[in-house]
Amino acid sequence: QITLKESGPTLVKPTQTLTLTCTLSGFSLTTRGVAVGWIRQPPGKALEWLALIYGNGNKRYCPSLESRLTITKDTSKNQVVLTMTDMDPVDTATYYCAHRITARHWFDPWGQGTLVTVSS
Amino acid sequence: QSALTQPPSASGSPGQSVTISCTGTSSDVGGYNYVSWYQQHPGKAPKLMIYEVTNRPSGVPDRFSGSKSGNTASLTVSGLQAEDEAHYYCSSFAGNYIWVFGGGTKLSVL
Numbered sequence: 348q349i350t351l352k353e354s355g356p357t358l359v360k361p362t363q364t365l366t367l368t369c370t371l372s373g374f375s376l377t378t379r380g381v382a383v384g385w386i387r388q389p390p391g392k393a394l395e396w397l398a399l400i401y402g403n404g405n406k407r408y409c410p411s412l413e414s415r416l417t418i419t420k421d422t423s424k425n426q427v428v429l430t431m432t433d434m435d436p437v438d439t440a441t442y443y444c445a446h447r448i449t450a451r452h453w454f455d456p457w458g459q460g461t462l463v464t465v466s467s
Numbered sequence: 468q469s470a471l472t473q474p475p476s477a478s479g480s481p482g483q484s485v486t487i488s489c490t491g492t493s494s495d496v497g498g499y500n501y502v503s504w505y506q507q508h509p510g511k512a513p514k515l516m517i518y519e520v521t522n523r524p525s526g527v528p529d530r531f532s533g534s535k536s537g538n539t540a541s542l543t544v545s546g547l548q549a550e551d552e553a554h555y556y557c558s559s560f561a562g563n564y565i566w567v568f569g570g571g572t573k574l575s576v577l
Binding site for chain 1: 499501503505512514515518519524556558559560564565566567568569570571
């Protein structure tokens with residue numbers, strides 16, 4: 348059974364860097380054809396795709412946020428890490444990580460999400 | 468502003484059918500058969516309901532169906548049930564390794 352679980356701070360201050368970890372279970376990013384993405388959802392608002400990392404190490408980013416995002420993987424820990432710099436209150440959101448198969452353009456399943464609030 | 472346009476709300480009575488639209492452009496919805504739909508209950512993670520426009524994952528009731536015409540995709544829920552009340556989001560591949568979501572539609576079962 349594939350599961351993902353997000354972890355990280357619940358509160359960050361403006362201008363700080365956010366680091367979120369997605370711990371994978373039931374699959375590995377060493378498996379051919381697998382990818383993990385990050386998606387966020389501000390309270391009461393729509394989903395927004397942020398970043399994607401493939402098992403071969405290729406990375407893709409939402410163009411409007413690319414300068415602030417870095418996605419990496421730690422295969423020894425079976426984790427994917429997302430960092431976002433220069434956090435702002437508008438970045439307050441629930442951040443989800445989700446499983447994907449390469450060349451399949453949907454996410455399934457998703458982690459439970461983690462709410463990050465940006466406030467001084 | 469979301470990349471894909473959905474109506475903010477939709478509703479129907481139990482047993483009825485409801486269709487939710489998702490309008491994009493020829494660069495996303497209209498350009499690829501890579502539209503997916505997600506159901507999200509309050510406080511829960513999104514759940515995949517439809518992929519590649521018309522396909523249902525295992526375990527999703529056949530009351531849920533998807534279609535596409537031009538730049539608009541649609542999700543139809545037939546035989547509405549109380550548990551179908553949720554937010555629904557469409558998503559599409561937009562080329563150049565970019566994926567976009569719709570603004571979401573709150574489906575109410577009256």
